[in-house]
Amino acid sequence: MPERGALVVEGIAHSYAAPVLDAVSFTVPPATLTAVVGPSGCGKSTLLRVLAGLERPQRGAARMDGVEVAGRPGHVAYHPQRDALLPWLRVLDNATLGARTCGRDRGEARAEALGLLSRFGLTGVESSWPDELSGGMRQRVALMRTWLTPLPAVVLDEPFGALDALTRRQMQGWLLGITASDQRPTLLVTHDIDEALLLADQVLVFSARPARIVHVEDRPAPDERRREHEAGAQHGAVLRILGLLGG
Numbered sequence: 001m002p003e004r005g006a007l008v009v010e011g012i013a014h015s016y017a018a019p020v021l022d023a024v025s026f027t028v029p030p031a032t033l034t035a036v037v038g039p040s041g042c043g044k045s046t047l048l049r050v051l052a053g054l055e056r057p058q059r060g061a062a063r064m065d066g067v068e069v070a071g072r073p074g075h076v077a078y079h080p081q082r083d084a085l086l087p088w089l090r091v092l093d094n095a096t097l098g099a100r101t102c103g104r105d106r107g108e109a110r111a112e113a114l115g116l117l118s119r120f121g122l123t124g125v126e127s128s129w130p131d132e133l134s135g136g137m138r139q140r141v142a143l144m145r146t147w148l149t150p151l152p153a154v155v156l157d158e159p160f161g162a163l164d165a166l167t168r169r170q171m172q173g174w175l176l177g178i179t180a181s182d183q184r185p186t187l188l189v190t191h192d193i194d195e196a197l198l199l200a201d202q203v204l205v206f207s208a209r210p211a212r213i214v215h216v217e218d219r220p221a222p223d224e225r226r227r228e229h230e231a232g233a234q235h236g237a238v239l240r241i242l243g244l245l246g247g
Helices: 044-051 091-096 097-101 106-116 135-148 166-182 193-199 221-232 237-246
Strands: 006-013 019-028 033-037 059-064 075-079 154-159 186-189 202-206 213-218
Touching: 006 044, 006 202, 019 033, 019 044, 019 213, 033 044, 033 193, 044 075, 044 154, 044 186, 044 202, 075 135, 091 097, 091 106, 091 135, 097 106, 097 135, 106 135, 135 154, 135 166, 166 193, 166 221, 193 221, 202 237, 213 237
Parallel strands: 033 186, 033 202, 075 154, 154 186
Antiparallel strands: 006 019, 006 059, 202 213
8 A cells, every 4th residue: 555645656658759658667755755867868857747747648657645646737746847937927926826826825825935035045036027037046936836836746857957056055955854844755857866866765767768767776864865965975876876877
């Protein structure tokens, strides 16, 4: 019996002109983060789009507490690679758009967003328009929008890819600290193996297309992962994953 609140993926397969995903199965327990790494173009982003309900898989299923979520929007908070901010909305309204779309009270959503501005490095820009922001700031607004969306699971596609090194480190620390308290299962796609090993409770290594899981790297508790990262002690795991990726 799957743990209550877990995201359970069972045999997801999908094709376009050629097969992209090949019977992918895994479980993301609640209050944990699972990272996905793999060759460029192997199908990682396609998997997230299936879970977010933007694509319907040809085979397989994904469930939370017995409810089917694959190919059905409205169950997963999705952060795409592009920020997708609406140019006619100011920062605060963009950040709360997902929450308001899900029926959350506007005042409550805005109050929570205002409380997160400093954590996301956005203090003082809540009334700015998207075209007044840097690419990294736009990405942080989009990440806040995802996090404020009150859906039972979160999937993140390269959320820190557009950030400078210092901001990326700060946001990694935030995500590492909030995963357990947020309680939702979180799935992260990244090309950065060090980032995956720092943030994830488990790392799924995908093969080239059609993607299948070739390795699961189980990780220690968050505090130990942080110490490993700071000491450079995860080198063995990096080499192991690079070897599986052909690097």
